Amino acid sequence: MVKTYEGDVTAVRGISLHINDGEFLVLVGPSGCGKSTTLRMVAGLEDITGGTISIGGRVVNHVAPKDRDIAMVFQNYALYPHMTVYKNMAFGLKLRKFPKVEIDKRVRDAAKILGITELLERRPKALSGGQRQRVALGRAIVRDPSVFLFDEPLSNLDAKLRVETRAELKRLHKRLSTTTIYVTHDQEEAMTLGDRVVVMSGGHIQQCDTPLGVYRQPVNRFVAAFLGTPPMNFIDGRIVAEDGRAVFQSDAGRVVLDGHHGEVAQQHVGQEVVLGIRPEGLELHPTAEANREDMAIDGELDVVEPLGNMMDMFVSVAGGGRLVARVKAEVIEEGTAVKLFLDPDKLHLFETGEYGKNLTLRDAV
Structure with missing residues (x-):
């Protein structure tokens, strides 16, 4: 039509x-x-x-x-x-x-x-x-x-x-x-x-x-950005190979990619990509899903928005970027240095551009 x-x-x-x-x-x-x-x-x-x-x-x-x-x-x-x-x-x-x-x-x-x-x-x-x-x-x-x-x-x-x-x-x-x-x-x-x-x-x-x-x-990337409140976090970077492993390298930090994400990333070594993760995929403290130091990003807490039993944390990271994490509510001072742990099951890798394809979908070609 x-x-x-x-x-x-x-x-x-x-x-x-x-x-x-x-x-x-x-x-x-x-x-x-x-x-x-x-x-x-x-x-x-x-x-x-x-x-x-x-x-x-x-x-x-x-x-x-x-x-x-x-x-x-x-x-x-x-x-x-x-x-x-x-x-x-x-x-x-x-x-x-x-x-x-x-x-x-x-x-x-x-x-x-x-x-x-x-x-x-x-x-x-x-x-x-x-x-x-x-x-x-x-x-x-x-x-x-x-x-x-x-x-x-x-x-x-x-x-x-x-x-x-x-x-x-x-x-x-x-x-x-x-x-x-x-x-x-x-x-x-x-x-x-x-x-x-x-x-x-x-x-x-x-x-x-x-x-x-x-x-x-x-x-x-358009669909990922349009749906969700707060919207999905995006970090620009590139895939590099280190000791046979695929690593997402960015100004905000480095993230080691394993499993399915690692397999996908291996096909794009040397290429610029965009890492995406929703606010609920970031944790302030290690959990059963998000607990690895090589899947964590350091930053400084700018703003906390209380949401009852949850809160949104706006965290500045190296390179001038900002991530939003939706985590369980607790008392924490703005200006505190924090480490955000990434849940690997909630990661996405996109091609660059507003409509960049989601490379991590199982049927992505």
């Missing part, structure tokens, strides 16, 4: 994706990556420049949005202010000339599912943001569509309400089992909601996998 605008501006660059029946698929990526354009093409709100869109085995390239058997929930809710909640939810069914008895049943069933039965006679201006969002969801549910499309539906809610509404969406999907495509720039939403997550950048799909798959086995 391709989308090119006037002036030879390509927003979506030939993506190919199969979504399983009943799946909750999340498109995530930075602004301008093409995720909303992709959703709008599925909805029929944007013409496609090339490719085919098929819903339930039916090609819908030239089918009007109202005839695609989809229901879309937008960021701004798009409720009619002069109508009650009941009439907002019933309006689409009324236009399609559903019998009044069927409309009433569908509206009241959806209201019960969403817990908004007592709001049916109110108008949108009398509702909170979260209530308006549930009305917008209800308007989609009554359609009983083949596909739900969500375009940043929670971005106007405050943090607490976003968490609550995410949980409602999970329960709703489990109950209805309707195929869902959900667009967001929020990685937390993507990781908590999706059966699979599609990470997009520059109009391309960078990776499509389960939430754990994209987090633990990012295919390239």
Whole structure:
């Protein structure tokens, strides 16, 4: 599927994706990556420049949005202010000339599912943001569509309400089992909601996998950097050979690579690479997994951010770099010299560049 605008501006660059029946698929990526354009093409709100869109085995390239058997929930809710909640939810069914008895049943069933039965006679201006969002969801549910499309539906809610509404969406999907495509720039939403997550950048799909798959086995440096809070640590360096062993050498220090990582590194001796490790892969004290002096980096603790029983440590290392470690909370003074032990199972080696390939994946070629 391709989308090119006037002036030879390509927003979506030939993506190919199969979504399983009943799946909750999340498109995530930075602004301008093409995720909303992709959703709008599925909805029929944007013409496609090339490719085919098929819903339930039916090609819908030239089918009007109202005839695609989809229901879309937008960021701004798009409720009619002069109508009650009941009439907002019933309006689409009324236009399609559903019998009044069927409309009433569908509206009241959806209201019960969403817990908004007592709001049916109110108008949108009398509702909170979260209530308006549930009305917008209800308007989609009554359609009983083949596909739900969500375009940043929670971005106007405050943090607490976003968490609550995410949980409602999970329960709703489990109950209805309707195929869902959900667009967001929020990685937390993507990781908590999706059966699979599609990470997009520059109009391309960078990776499509389960939430754990994209987090633990990012295919390239972009995916590794985009997913995770705090983001993955990266250290620029090169692979050198010492006494038959592969060593990652950098301004921050040297790390001896063994096992699978060592085998991969042996193939790249003399080359510049990027070592990546997530904050939870660094330990302040030796553990069963991270305990070797030749897999440790010295630094100075700059800042501590307490997180209850955990804390984030921002550590300056030689060469002007900084690492972030998420460790068990303890009392430690800023300015203290520390040693960070690396968990070898959580290391990645990437090619250089923003989209550098993850060399340590088992199927990397």
